[in-house]
Amino acid sequence: MPELPEVEVVRAGLAPAVTGAVVVDVAVLDERSLRRHGAPAADFVGRMRGARLAAPRRRGKFLWIPVQERDEALLTHLGMSGQVLLRAPDAPDERHTRIRIDVEHPEHGPLRLHFADQRIFGSMCLDPLVRALDAPEDPDEEIPTQVAHIARDPLDARFDDARFLAALRGRRSGVKRSLLDQTLVSGIGNIYADEALWAARVHGETPAEALSRPAAARLLAEVRAVLRRALEEGGTSFDAQYLHVNGEAGYFAHSLNAYGRQDLPCPRCGTPIRRAAFMNRSSHFCSRCQRLR
DNA sequence: CCCCTCACCTGATCGC
DNA sequence: TGCGATCAGGTGAGGG
Numbered sequence: 001m002p003e004l005p006e007v008e009v010v011r012a013g014l015a016p017a018v019t020g021a022v023v024v025d026v027a028v029l030d031e032r033s034l035r036r037h038g039a040p041a042a043d044f045v046g047r048m049r050g051a052r053l054a055a056p057r058r059r060g061k062f063l064w065i066p067v068q069e070r071d072e073a074l075l076t077h078l079g080m081s082g083q084v085l086l087r088a089p090d091a092p093d094e095r096h097t098r099i100r101i102d103v104e105h106p107e108h109g110p111l112r113l114h115f116a117d118q119r120i121f122g123s124m125c126l127d128p129l130v131r132a133l134d135a136p137e138d139p140d141e142e143i144p145t146q147v148a149h150i151a152r153d154p155l156d157a158r159f160d161d162a163r164f165l166a167a168l169r170g171r172r173s174g175v176k177r178s179l180l181d182q183t184l185v186s187g188i189g190n191i192y193a194d195e196a197l198w199a200a201r202v203h204g205e206t207p208a209e210a211l212s213r214p215a216a217a218r219l220l221a222e223v224r225a226v227l228r229r230a231l232e233e234g235g236t237s238f239d240a241q242y243l244h245v246n247g248e249a250g251y252f253a254h255s256l257n258a259y260g261r262q263d264l265p266c267p268r269c270g271t272p273i274r275r276a277a278f279m280n281r282s283s284h285f286c287s288r289c290q291r292l293r
Numbered sequence: 294c295c296c297c298t299c300a301c302c303t304g305a306t307c308g309c
Numbered sequence: 310t311g312c313g314a315t316c317a318g319g320t321g322a323g324g325g
Contacts, residue, residue: 119302189318
């Protein structure tokens with residue numbers, strides 16, 4: 001469900017509520033939501049209790065909250081349907097609440113966090129922090145071990161355009177596949193891949209190695225543009241699956257040009273948007289604007 | 294290393 | 310009404 005803009009909205013929403021807060025209690029309602037945690041739920045709960053949380057961070061679609069005075073973080077990946085919801089301390093469980101975390105904030109008082117996840121592809125864990133491979137000298141850039149292989153995202157100030165473009169143009173698989181490869185560039189999922197490809201007028205099945213330099217640069221620019229715009233609008237919400245931490249929906253679904261618009265006219269040329277099977281899901285594109293050559 | 298397929302899950306919807 | 314097929318915003322293991 002959530003791609004970079006949605007996860008960033010969650011991170012930003014969480015920041016004022018959890019930074020400086022202390023974990024009072026944790027309940028694991030479904031242990032499958034701890035898949036990434038390498039130990040039983042009791043271990044997670046025991047280590048979480050008493051943890052003082054720092055400001056939440058993000059790389060691509062991974063979100064984590066460092067624990068102060070400890071070299072570890074509460075790592076969260078939302079998977080396809082995960083949510084983090086901020087609620088009052090006595091709030092009842094949501095339909096899909098899997099993990100409940102009660103914290104005490106020095107200013108805002110007690111708060112309850114729900115990790116809700118219908119499909120349970122997401123999960124939480126406590127994970128050690130290590131130096132980032134691409135910034136080994138910077139202690140502020142430490143990342144959880146499970147995020148170490150993830151590339152920076154295009155909104156990251158340290159994202160290396162030239163490096164990415166060269167790597168992209170060295171790939172033999174299709175451009176869309178490459179955009180979805182989180183070790184090459186992170187944060188992009190099926191929605192924003194389709195949107196960026198539409199905006200750049202590139203067919204997703206174009207071999208990445210066949211992209212001209214200008215086309216690759218244009219594509220990166222459009223990826224950035226669409227991620228930024230979606231972030232400004234609070235992310236894409238088709239249904240209650242994606243929500244801000246306070247339960248509000250984002251507005252970017254109204255701005256989509258290709259994704260989910262099969263048979264509707266391409267906003268640029270009027271040709272019906274096509275939908276094609278792709279990696280057990282779908283691709284949406286304009287067969288006129290996005291030619292495969 | 295690169296590339297690809299598949300398993301992991303629940304629930305809504307659609308056609309018969 | 311029931312029931313199977315299909316679809317949904319992602320990742321990582323494990324093969325070639």
